[in-house]
Amino acid sequence: MTSLQLSCMVLGTTAHKPSRLLPNARRSHRFHVSCSGGPEEEGKVDRRNMLLGLGGMYGVANLASDTKLARADPLLPPDFKSCGVAYVGEDPLDVNCCPPTSDVIKDYKLPPVHRLRVRRAAHRLNLANVAKYKRAVKMMRDLDVADPTDPRGFSQQANIHCAYCNGAHDQVGHEELDIQVHFSWLFFPFHRWYLYFYERIMADLLKDPTFALPYWNWDHPKGMQLPWMFDEEDSSLYDPNRNQDRRPPAVLNLALNSTITDPVQIISNNLSLMYNEMIGTPASATDFMGKAYRDGDAPPTYPDGGTSEKGSHTAVHAWFGDPRNEYNEDIGNFYSAGRDPAFYSHHANVDRMWTIWNDIPADYPKAITDPDYLNASFLFYDETKQLPPRRAAAVNIQDLSKGVKTAEKVFPLKLRKTTRVLVAKPTVGKADEVLVLENIVTDNRKLIKFDVFVNDEDDKPEEVDRAEYAGGFTQLPHRVKAKNSVSDLRLNLKQLYENINIADDDKVVVTIVPLINGEAVTIGGIKIVEAPSA
Ligand code: C2O
Numbered sequence: 001m002t003s004l005q006l007s008c009m010v011l012g013t014t015a016h017k018p019s020r021l022l023p024n025a026r027r028s029h030r031f032h033v034s035c036s037g038g039p040e041e042e043g044k045v046d047r048r049n050m051l052l053g054l055g056g057m058y059g060v061a062n063l064a065s066d067t068k069l070a071r072a073d074p075l076l077p078p079d080f081k082s083c084g085v086a087y088v089g090e091d092p093l094d095v096n097c098c099p100p101t102s103d104v105i106k107d108y109k110l111p112p113v114h115r116l117r118v119r120r121a122a123h124r125l126n127l128a129n130v131a132k133y134k135r136a137v138k139m140m141r142d143l144d145v146a147d148p149t150d151p152r153g154f155s156q157q158a159n160i161h162c163a164y165c166n167g168a169h170d171q172v173g174h175e176e177l178d179i180q181v182h183f184s185w186l187f188f189p190f191h192r193w194y195l196y197f198y199e200r201i202m203a204d205l206l207k208d209p210t211f212a213l214p215y216w217n218w219d220h221p222k223g224m225q226l227p228w229m230f231d232e233e234d235s236s237l238y239d240p241n242r243n244q245d246r247r248p249p250a251v252l253n254l255a256l257n258s259t260i261t262d263p264v265q266i267i268s269n270n271l272s273l274m275y276n277e278m279i280g281t282p283a284s285a286t287d288f289m290g291k292a293y294r295d296g297d298a299p300p301t302y303p304d305g306g307t308s309e310k311g312s313h314t315a316v317h318a319w320f321g322d323p324r325n326e327y328n329e330d331i332g333n334f335y336s337a338g339r340d341p342a343f344y345s346h347h348a349n350v351d352r353m354w355t356i357w358n359d360i361p362a363d364y365p366k367a368i369t370d371p372d373y374l375n376a377s378f379l380f381y382d383e384t385k386q387l388p389p390r391r392a393a394a395v396n397i398q399d400l401s402k403g404v405k406t407a408e409k410v411f412p413l414k415l416r417k418t419t420r421v422l423v424a425k426p427t428v429g430k431a432d433e434v435l436v437l438e439n440i441v442t443d444n445r446k447l448i449k450f451d452v453f454v455n456d457e458d459d460k461p462e463e464v465d466r467a468e469y470a471g472g473f474t475q476l477p478h479r480v481k482a483k484n485s486v487s488d489l490r491l492n493l494k495q496l497y498e499n500i501n502i503a504d505d506d507k508v509v510v511t512i513v514p515l516i517n518g519e520a521v522t523i524g525g526i527k528i529v530e531a532p533s534a
Contacts, residue, residue, distance in 0.1 A: 073295040074375035075186065078169035078179055086166035086335055088327050093335060097162030099381070100149045108382065117199065117212035118501050119352070122227035122345050124466070125214050126457055130229045133214060136202035137341050138236040151381035152201045158338030160194060160380070165334035167299075174296055182334065183300035184293030185286060185373050187309050188354045191347050197380045198344055204383035215348035218316060219274045221267050222465070223349075224252040226320065230342040239340040241322045241330040254315040277311035278357055285368050288357055294372045308357065313350050397505045400457055404509050411525045412439075415450060415518035418461065420511050425528050428506045430497050432531040435470060435510065437489040439524025444485055448475040449516040452491060454508050455500055461513040467499035470510075492531060 083098035120129070143153035150156065163169050167178035181190040195213060203211035217223030225248040230237045246252075251263045254270040282288035290306040302310065320342070321332010329336040330343075337343045358366050368374075401422050410421045425433060435452070442448050449472060451461060456468040464472070471491040502508065510526065 072371060074372045074377065075179070075293060075295050076172045077377045077379040078164075079172050080169075080379065082170060082175070083163055083168050084170070086162050086168040088166060088333060088335060093162075093166065095159075095162065095335065097159035097166070097168050097335065099156065099159065099163060100151055105379070115210050116501070117203070117210055119212040119215050119348055121217040121220070121223060122214040122229060123217060123223050124458075125227075125229065129214070132206060132208070132211065133202075133229070134236050136206050136211065139205040140201070141236055152205070152383065155339070156381075157198055157201070158336070161338040161343075162335040164190065164378075171295060177296070178299045180293075180299035181378075182309065183302055183305040184290040185306075185368060186293055186376055187290050187305060188351070189376070190378055192351050192354070193378055193380060195344060195347055195351060197382050201383040213348045214345050215352055216316075216342065216345040218252055218254070218270075218312065218346075218349060219353070221271075224267060224270055225249055226252075226342060227345065230345075237341045239330055239342065241325060241336075242320050242340065242342075243322055243332075246320055252316065252319055254312050254319075256315055256318055273311060273315075277307040278353065279360060279362075281307045282357075282362075282364075284364050285366055289368065292370065292372065293376075308350070308353050312353070313346075316346050397455070397502075397507065397509070400455060400509050401507065407526050411523060413512075413523045415512065415514045415521040415523060417518070418511065418513045420509055421526060422507055423510050423526055423528055424507050425505070426530055429502065429504060432494045433492075433497070433528050434531050435491045435493055436527050436529060437473070437491075437512075437523050437525075438527070440473065440487050440489060441484050441522045441524070442475050442487070443517075443520035444475075444480055444483060445477050446475070446517045446520040447477050448518075448521055449473065449514075450518060450521065451513045451515060452489075453511040453513070454493065454496055455502065456509070456511050459511075461511075461515075467496060470496055493528070494531065 080099050080101045083101075086093045086095060086097050125133070137154065140152065140154035140157065143150045144155045147153070148155065164179060164181045167180075169179040171177040171179055181187065199211070199213050202213070203209055214227075214229075216227055226242075226246070228248055229235070230239070231248050232238055233240075251266050252270070253260065253266050254273045255266075257269070260266055260269070278288075286292065286306070288306045288308060290309060291300065291304040293300050293304075305314075317331050317337060318328070320340075321328030322330065323332075325332075327333040327336070330340040331337045331346070404420045404422045406422045410419060413419060413421075423435070425431070427433065435454070437452070451464065451472040452470045453461070453468045454470050456466075458466070458468070460466070463469075470493065471489070473489045475485070508528070512523070514521065
């Protein structure tokens with residue numbers, strides 16, 4: 001009988017990018033978290049890998065000399081063995097949200113990255129990716145049935161949130177104090193790691209190392225409703241415990257002000273609130289992130305949270321929680337929020353807000369350098385151990401280019417209908433390149449408009465607010481002697497390449513969509529060239 005195979009993890013709260021983590025950074029503390037008495041089942045136990053988060057981070061070397069900041073009391077990971085009753089307020093819950101326990105805990109080393117996961121907006125996900133996400137949640141739900149103690153199961157994953165947020169975990173050495181991962185500077189880092197493992201479990205179950213959680217883009221008008229994929233009643237992504245009045249297409253109201261019904265006003269309010277919490281209000285990193293929270297501190301409460309957590313984050317929970325339930329379950333209460341699949345996409349966007357905020361220039365430092373922040377740590381189970389990562393099948397361009405003709409076969413092109421054409425890129429992957437439509441001959445007497453998209457699998461030419469939109473050509477009718485004009489259209493692709501992950505591709509599919517008087521346009525040729533250096 002093998003014992004549970006466990007590993008600890010080196011993690012620091014500033015881990016915006018995995019590459020910045022130092023796997024063997026010096027640690028100021030040695031933790032001994034013993035987690036004995038776990039369930040042991042032949043053939044299954046070695047699939048559960050428990051991880052301990054230890055904060056060995058760059059910057060730790062300064063610890064000893066930095067007495068000003070250093071109480072040197074970062075929050076310690078909980079001891080799963082002493083996990084107890086969870087509460088809502090003073091009310092004990094009759095739900096057991098404690099994770100399975102284990103004896104061995106090792107350092108978690110960030111695995112090598114072979115292929116980037118790209119999280120995409122839920123409302124823009126193509127059907128294949130929606131189906132994949134459904135399948136992943138279904139597999140996690142199936143694990144619940146096959147073995148309710150499997151930490152990768154859907155309920156066990158939901159319970160992580162319950163245990164860390166509703167008082168089931170105590171602070172090690174301070175049994176009278178609950179651990180609370182909300183309302184402090186640990187809010188963003190804790191949830192980032194939570195999603196990190198959740199996503200890895202899904203990727204592993206799907207055998208797709210590129211799988212990424214879709215994010216619920218509620219900061220954008222098009223994302224300001226529950227994404228449809230979560231509202232199909234027969235799907236694994238559906239949760240009946242939601243506010244029924246707020247099912248799509250009801251517009252999300254971040255102001256939680258139900259006297260307003262005009263969607264334009266609601267959206268305008270939402271955008272202003274987003275601006276305030278991201279840019280307008282915070283005057284320091286802790287304003288945005290939340291206040292300090294260290295070992296031995298009383299669990300923080302709502303007022304201690306950052307602008308983002310208290311604003312849009314809380315609003316989404318509150319808006320969709322089900323008022324028919326005592327505690328607004330599911331997403332309306334921490335202990336049950338993880339039972340709603342939409343919760344993880346909600347938090348994928350919260351995670352994105354952290355990144356976006358971090359990248360917005362401000363006149364205060366964004367990095368928190370306090371070692372108690374950097375060294376805080378958590379405990380998680382990771383995904384099943386797997387063979388070395390496989391490469392995902394190249395999806396997009398192969399599928400997309402099926403049946404699409406090359407430029408030589410299509411041009412010169414009389415633009416009578418929407419035309420797709422395969423165009424070679426001079427450089428593989430990301431690059432600074434320009435798409436050139438050359439020798440466009442137009443009838444001067446006509447109003448003319450056509451649009452150009454790159455690698456557009458959605459085929460929604462009416463929506464130009466998408467990353468695949470490269471640009472358009474417009475001509476007003478004008479009177480000159482000549483009947484025709486000849487011109488080129490040059491569209492810079494740099495930003496577009498960054499937005500639609502085209503790494504590794506050496507060609508793209510260009511879609512040209514005639515909108516007005518296409519029959520009065522002839523395009524001589526098409527090519528992609530390197531952008532002239534400035
Ligand atoms: Cu841990 Cu949105 O909550």
